[in-house]
Amino acid sequence: MTPDDAADLLLRSVDQLPPLHPDERRSAQVRARCRAQMRRAPKPQPRLGPVLFTSLCVIYVSALVLDVLRLRGVL
């Protein structure tokens, strides 16, 4: 066996360790619990904060412009 073969064999032996399996009953319980939580979780809503903030800014600036125009006698 060449050194390369030995190194290769070592890595393959690690790669081929038999799989360990979690407890099936517990896995099923966890899956069911997670599914239930996902169903209960509020679905992502469109974010209203930025829309509200922008609307208020527009109203404020409009009111400001109207006041200025009124003071100058334009309106």
Next chain:
Amino acid sequence: MNGMDRDSELALVGRLRAGDPDAFDVVHDCFNTRLFNFLARLSRRREVAEDLLEETWLRLVARAAHLQVDTRLGPWLFTVARNLYVSYRRSRMLEDSHAVGLIGLWPSGSAPSSPFDLAVASEAGRRIDAAMGALPLAYREALLLVVVEGLRPAEAASVCGISPEAMRQRLSRARVALAASLDVDEPALAALNEVPT
């Protein structure tokens, strides 16, 4: 993600973000055994691995809506699992050396064909598993992520929070340490340093 192309993975992430329980099932099927293997061989305790596995899935559910659209599920899940184990280890001040050889990790898998095969496979497997268990945690997680789980070194580096170069060095040292632990002969040990990562 093993067995799934990138587009399918991105679609799955989108469904998780939207709170689709069926998408969770797909991810669970793909990763449950892999995560358990990783945690069991990291912690060397079956019951700890089971607890941390459950917590990993609960974290995914809790954060599903906030996943980035381009999340890679494998590295994300292994990062969560690894961080949970690190927190657990810190909280318990658990020393690796206390756990080596304690557990009945060995079970299932593909059954060898004869009692002789069983004995040989079991003996070799136990020896490698014990050698893995005796490695320092940093080396063990590097080998588990790259050699066993098939993550790319860069992905494994991200899971462990280190640079890809540091991961390559860690892998190289892990291989040497494992070879020494398994009593691989000197020429083979020299060759291990040359194995590309």
